[in-house]
C-alpha cells in the first residue's frame with residue numbers, strides 16, 4: 001500500500017481543528033516518511049512489534065506517536081516510554097503498569113465499549129465512573145479523552161446514535177467529576193464524517209489514505 005496520489009486534496013476536505021491520526025498498520029516506514037512530507041505527523045499503530053520497528057527508524061522525525069490498538073500488558077512496558085498518546089486504556093492493571101513505568105504522565109484515552117458488546121475491548125459504560133475513580137491515584141495517567149470503535153456493519157442512523165452516546169457520556173462525566181475531557185477519538189475510514197458531526201476531535205483513518 002502506498003499513499004494516495006491525491007492525498008493533498010483529501011486532506012483539504014478535513015477540518016483543521018481535527019487531528020488526523022493515520023492508522024499505519026497497512027504501511028511501512030517509507031510510506032510514513034512520505035506522509036510526513038505531506039504534513040501528516042500523527043501516527044497510530046496497533047501492534048507493539050510493528051510500532052517498535054517503525055519507531056526505531058523514525059524516532060528522530062517530528063512525529064506524535066499514538067497507540068490505537070489493544071495493548072497487552074505483557075508487551076506494554078516496551079512502548080510506554082515511547083508513545084505520546086494511548087487510545088486504548090481499558091484496565092486498571094494496565095493503568096498501574098503505565099503509572100509505574102512513566103517518568104512523565106501519559107496522555108490516555110479511555111476506550112469505552114459503547115455498545116456493551118461481549119468479548120470486545122473497552123470499559124463498559126456501566127463501569128466507566130468506577131473506572132475513572134480508580135484511576136485517580138495514578139499521577140502518571142492523564143485522561144484526555146474517550147475512544148470508541150463503532151459496531152461493524154452499522155447503518156448511518158445507528159452510527160449517529162453510537163457517536164452521540166459517547167459525546168453525551170463525556171458531558172455527563174465532565175459534570176459529575178468536575179473535570180475536563182477535551183477529546184473524543186472516534187471515526188474511521190467508513191464513518192469519520194458522521195463522527196465529526198458529533199464532536200470527534202481525533203479521527204483514526206487507515207484505508208482511505210492509501211491505495212495499492
Ligand SMILES: *Cc1c(COP(=O)(O)O)cnc(C)c1O
Pocket residue numbers: 023025046068069188189190204205206207208
Ligand atoms: C485500523 C484501525 C483504524 C483505521 O481503520 P480504517 O477502517 O482502515 O480507516 C482505526 N482504529 C483502529 C484501532 C485500527 O486498528
